[in-house]
Amino acid sequence: MIWAIVPAAGRGSRYGGEIPKQYLDIAGVPLIAYSLRAVLAHPSVQGAMVVLSEDDASWPGWTQIDGKPVRTCIGGAERADSVLAGLSALPDDVRPDDFVLVHDAARPHLRASDLERLLDLGRGDPVGAILATPVRDTLKRAGGDGGIDATEPRERLWRALTPQLFRRLQLTRALEAARDAGIAVTDESMAMERQGHRPLLVEGSDDNLKVTTPADLPLAEFLLRFTRE
Ligand code: C5P
Secondary structure: EEEEEEOOOOOOOOOOOOOOHHEEEEEEEEEHHHHHHHHHOOOEEEEEEEEEEOOOOOOOOOEEEEEEEEEEEOOOOHHHHHHHHHHHHHOOOOOOEEEEOOOOOOOOOHHHHHHHHHHHHOOOOOOOOEEEEEEOOOOEEEOOOEEEEEEEEEOOOEEEEEEEEHHHHHHHHHHHHHHHHHOOOOHHHHHHOOOOOOOOOEOOOOOOOOOOOOHHHHHHHHHHHHOOO
């Protein structure tokens, strides 16, 4: 059984504004609805655990979407704390060895074919897998004084996206270990890698964008209107 954990407890400090970015309106629907529907659309995904901030006044209170259960729990200060909260709040019938999908609330444009490929390949891997895309730009290392110190080779560099697919207990252990070591992990895979695991990279689409700044919103709206699968 696969459940999705959708961390939505961020305050969106890089985005600014009154409403957290996951609740911004796209064609009359909050952004998070697209992210939830995209993961719930796969027949193997049984339900979603949405992780909210304690003072969330915007969550619409859905208890199901497209006939699948949607539950909520309260997250923490960092994204990893929120994912840990989601893992521990999963229904009891999600077993320790079952895979869970972690998908950012702020990624509304997940293609069904990407999710399908991630699940196909990830479930065949002993550890799990993440969606990612190869880096296409030239990368510069900043010197801190406005100058460029170096150009980094981009071969073999990938941008990590979500969803990321791992087993419930292994991921819990990995996130707890990072937290106990005081290491801020920015995705689930980073916590798993610290434990010596080697998750599979599954190539996703460049348009699986995370809405992070106001400039991303019209782009997300365009993608959702015109490039739905
Ligand atoms: O801040 P960032 O864009 O990396 O957030 C990615 C996702 O993690 C967002 O959906 C955000 O709501 C969520 N998050 C969370 N708890 C936090 C910080 C971020 O659930 N403490």
